[in-house]
Amino acid sequence: MSIASPAQAWPEEVIARYLTVAGATVDITAPVASGRYQRAVAACTGCTTTRDYEWATYRWGQDSRTWVEFRDATTARLDAEKDARGWAQEHAEHCRALPMPPAPAPVPVPAPVPDPGEDCRCVWRGGICVETCPGHTTDAWMSRLLARLNGRAGR
Structure with missing residues (x-):
């Protein structure tokens, strides 16, 4: 089993990482996406539970035919990331699932x-x-x- 250490480089898309009590990590990613809906994803490498925190900067207009911008994209993203961090912290405090060990190298015959x-x-x-x-x-x-x-x- 490999336990993540602070010295190990994080994957490029990870914006926050929480260490669970069993040595797995809960990683938060916020993939750059275009469109009306975007999301921050919190994923545990031990039990493989994930949570999506979507944010939107547009909503249907009153005529129900057009999209209207209703909040700043930066504020919406930070709110979603804050919610993802809260869940990740809480999950890391209680998750006891061990991270999956790397697959052994095949033995040549x-x-x-x-x-x-x-x-x-x-x-x-x-x-x-x-x-x-x-x-x-x-x-x-x-x-x-x-x-x-x-x-x-x-x-």
């Missing part, structure tokens, strides 16, 4: 060395024929080899 038969004089390295003997250049030989490698009888 060595290639099997095929057994082409007693009469083979090929040079094999790591399961690959690097020097073919003269009798193994025909399609018939290759068919026999593939049949043998696949567990079928053949010769």
